[in-house]
Amino acid sequence: MESIEHKTKRLIRYYERMAGSRDPVTIAYHAGIRIAIVPLGEISGNYMLIKKKRWIFVNDSIPEDSPMFKVIVAHELGHAFLHRKENCAFIKNKTLLSCSGIEREANRFAATLLITEELLEEYQNCTESQFCECTGYPKELIELRLK
Numbered sequence: 001m002e003s004i005e006h007k008t009k010r011l012i013r014y015y016e017r018m019a020g021s022r023d024p025v026t027i028a029y030h031a032g033i034r035i036a037i038v039p040l041g042e043i044s045g046n047y048m049l050i051k052k053k054r055w056i057f058v059n060d061s062i063p064e065d066s067p068m069f070k071v072i073v074a075h076e077l078g079h080a081f082l083h084r085k086e087n088c089a090f091i092k093n094k095t096l097l098s099c100s101g102i103e104r105e106a107n108r109f110a111a112t113l114l115i116t117e118e119l120l121e122e123y124q125n126c127t128e129s130q131f132c133e134c135t136g137y138p139k140e141l142i143e144l145r146l147k
Contacts, residue, residue, distance in 0.1 A: 004082070004105050004108070005108070007082065008078075008082070008105075008108060008112050009112065011081050011082075012112060015027045015031060018031075022113055022114070023070070024070055024110075024113060024114070025070070025073055027077060028056060028073060028077055028080075031054075031077075031080070031081075032054070033054040033055070033056055033077070033080050034053065034054070034055050034056070035056045035057075035058065035073065036055060036056070036057050036058070037058050037059075037060050037064070038057050038058075038059070038060055039059065039060050039061075040057060040058075040059040040060075043059060044058070044059050044062060044068075044072050045058045045059065045075065045076050046076070047076040047080055049084060054080045054084070056073055056076040056077070058072050067135060067136025067137055068136065068138075070114060071110055071114065071137060071138065074109065074110035074114050075106045075107060075109070075110040076106070077109065077110070077113070078105060078106030078107070078108070078109030078110055078113075079102065079106045081109070082105050082106065082109060083102050083105070083106070107140070107141070108144055110141065111141045111144040111145035112145065114141065115141065115145040119135070123135075128142050128143070
């Protein structure tokens with residue numbers, strides 16, 4: 001059976017070649033996953049399978065040009081690719097700390113997709129805090145990527 005690490009890397013390589021990018025929004029488009037920006041209250045994002053169509057919902061309070069928008073879409077992409085039939089919510093300040101197996105897998109997917117080897121090399125002389133300040137990514141994401 002394929003490990004989740006191997007599956008994540010395989011999926012990212014495939015969609016990076018297909019989309020020509022590691023941008024989660026671009027990958028979602030090429031994978032036929034729709035993104036809707038809607039009011040979600042305290043929830044930052046949500047993945048749902050509705051009538052055999054995959055949807056990522058992002059809270060309208062998160063600017064589309066922000067790094068957090070990419071983190072949320074990447075996390076929900078993880079659910080779309082790894083947990084296709086599960087409906088999953090990204091709850092701000094909780095999901096990146098979640099102990100749930102599928103949440104950890106989606107977080108790992110997001111960290112692997114967004115934080116490339118090249119990005120790590122570029123910031124190799126920086127602290128985690130400096131990396132987060134420069135990229136806008138949450139500290140939990142870099143910690144997951146470095147594990």
